[in-house]
Amino acid sequence: MADIKKLEDLVIQVRRDILRQVHRVNSGHPGGSLGCTEFFVALYNEVMDRKDGFDMDGKGEDLFFLSNGHISPVFYSVLARAGYFPVNELNTFRHIDSRLQGHPTTHEGLPGIRVASGSLGQGISVAIGAAETKKLNQDSHLIYALCGDGELQEGQNWEAIMYAAGNKVDNLIVTVDYNGQQIDGSLEQVLPLGNLKAKFEAFGWEVLEVKEGNNLEAILSTLKTAKEKTGNGKPICILMHTVMGNGVDFMMHTHAWHGKAPNDEQLEDALSQNPETLGDY
Amino acid sequence: MKYTDTGKKDTRSGFGAGLTELGKTNKNVVALCADLTGSLKMDEFKANHPERFFQVGIAEANMIGMAAGMTIGGKIPFTGTFANFSTGRVYDQIRQSVAYSGKNVKICASHAGVTLGEDGATHQILEDIGLMKMLPGMTVINTCDYNQTKAATLAIAEHDGPVYLRFGRPKVANFTPENGTFEIGKAVMLQEGTDVTIVATGHLVWEALQAAGTLQEQGISAEVINIHTIKPLDDEAIITSAKKTGCVVTAEEHNYLGGLGESVARVLAQQHPTPQEFVATQDTFGESGTPDQLMDKYGLNANAIVKASKKVLDRK
Missing domain, CATH: 3.40.50.920 (Rossmann fold)
Incomplete structure (x- = not known):
């Protein structure tokens, strides 16, 4: 049984890390990062079966792929606090000569990252490839992936979604960060996805939905169900309804903070809403 | 002249022969194809190792992404489609998921150039070498005959890193040594x-x-x-x-x-x-x-x- 209080403390600390990373370099993507904080914390600290340390091949452990690479601040914070690299390296986010590039990459050898992402729509394909290799290696561990909702406007996703169902890639759990926002506005304004659940189902996926995508217990319970449904001939999709900018009142329910950093006063306000728990880097 | 044509053969068949041999000698080699198995001469590999052959359908972008993912865990993916669909169509997928990510993917491209023939310009790519050579870390190989294409196919499996292997459709003179050595980067x-x-x-x-x-x-x-x-x-x-x-x-x-x-x-x-x-x-x-x-x-x-x-x- 998960220690929810401990995870909640970590969530608050990760929010602080996100805000401080983007503020320090005055760039980056806080909105989507804050919206997925509970998911990342739950996944890396309760759900995934991970080995100590990092090797690229990741045999004998669960693997995670981030498709919407722009939410790197939450990924970096959770990886650092899970021990993949020193937490104080978060100070180098988006700086020159850093392993913490604006969008995640393997190029500088940052432990925890297995593929570059940022140019959207490519992560599900990569995750499917890794899932097929798990099967070839007779490794029963699972592949997790996260993609954005707006990102599903990229056609490659639908090639991948078709492939995974048609080829029974059932060791794969893809979560969609369903916050309804993208750079130019709401999904509905920019390009509606229609009935996303029906679309995934029509392609042959098992679809779970979590209405409270910023509630740790709801996420944990849905991921547990998803895990139980693996190995049954269908890939699994979780539509995770989140609030962009969650945990910082003035960043919530808007696309305004998709790719904008807070100024000094805004940072102070945001941090005061999330008092330090595990210690700042 | 010291070189003689030992009988016209297509370079793509050299690729097919190399892939067939790799299937037997290297258990980590996997093959992906976007609905052109016959054209790429991948049938024999597919018949011998159905579990290591991945038919992705007419979906090249997904094929490249999958190939990148398959390297994680030690596989050596060989992707197969026409040169046009191996490069221009999937340039950003190759750039981010393969080249920038440093993945050990072998992009094998047939029907390059005008010798594809009657299908015309939609299928004849004359820009692919440029596209591929500009990608940091990408090795670019263009073979001249059946024997050399087979040798190159075997050699790139031993090379750690992304490779673009370009070959063609028509039957052309086969004049380099059978089972010759192939040294990447050596004229x-x-x-x-x-x-x-x-x-x-x-x-x-x-x-x-x-x-x-x-x-x-x-x-x-x-x-x-x-x-x-x-x-x-x-x-x-x-x-x-x-x-x-x-x-x-x-x-x-x-x-x-x-x-x-x-x-x-x-x-x-x-x-x-x-x-x-x-x-x-x-x-x-x-x-x-x-x-x-x-x-x-x-x-x-x-x-x-x-x-x-x-x-x-x-x-x-």
Whole structure:
């Protein structure tokens, strides 16, 4: 049984890390990062079966792929606090000569990252490839992936979604960060996805939905169900309804903070809403 | 002439034969194909190892992404489709998921250039070498015959890193040694000469040998170098030859912008400025026709190499 209080403390600390990373370099993507904080914390600290340390091949452990690479601040914070690299390296986010590039990459050898992402729509394909290799290696561990909702406007996703169902890639759990926002506005304004659940189902996926995508217990319970449904001939999709900018009142329910950093006063306000728990880097 | 055609064969069949052999000798080799299994000669690998063959359908972007993911866990993916759909169609997928991510993916591309023939310009790519060589870390190989394509297919499985392997559709002379060694990045000296250097790649290598024969009859001694690896380029072989002959002709089934010729020109400009002529397409799309008609119309054969050689000799 998960220690929810401990995870909640970590969530608050990760929010602080996100805000401080983007503020320090005055760039980056806080909105989507804050919206997925509970998911990342739950996944890396309760759900995934991970080995100590990092090797690229990741045999004998669960693997995670981030498709919407722009939410790197939450990924970096959770990886650092899970021990993949020193937490104080978060100070180098988006700086020159850093392993913490604006969008995640393997190029500088940052432990925890297995593929570059940022140019959207490519992560599900990569995750499917890794899932097929798990099967070839007779490794029963699972592949997790996260993609954005707006990102599903990229056609490659639908090639991948078709492939995974048609080829029974059932060791794969893809979560969609369903916050309804993208750079130019709401999904509905920019390009509606229609009935996303029906679309995934029509392609042959098992679809779970979590209405409270910023509630740790709801996420944990849905991921547990998803895990139980693996190995049954269908890939699994979780539509995770989140609030962009969650945990910082003035960043919530808007696309305004998709790719904008807070100024000094805004940072102070945001941090005061999330008092330090595990210690700042 | 010391090179003889042992019987016309297509380079894509050399790839197929190499892949079949790899299936038996390297259990980590997996193959992905986007609905062109027969065209790519991947049928035998598929029949022998159905569990290691992945039919992705007409979905090249997903194929490239999957190949990148399959390397995680130690597999060596070989993707197969036409050169056009292997490069331009999936450039960003190759760039981010394969090249920038440093994944050990082998992008194997058939039907390159105009010799694809009757299907016309939608399927004939003349820009792929340029596209691929500009990607940091990408090795670019364009083989000249069946034997060399088979050898290259075996060699790239042993090379750790992304590779673009380019070959073609038509049956062409098969003249390099059977089961010969293939050293990535190493030029092959086919014929030594003193008056002009002909640096050729792919289907133009055999044409270069024919051209050298014609030039010989006219008292011109041509040196013929087979450049199967365009990147990394064997700078030393080119410079050494250019110093000896004093002029260079490059020959390729590709646009003169972005191809082998430009790579050679870069090396010469930096290390030993030398007059050079380009046998290549002149910034144009292809069209329908038989391979021979097209190679003639676009100036990609022995006659064109002879003409270019005489022109560059006059510039010495």
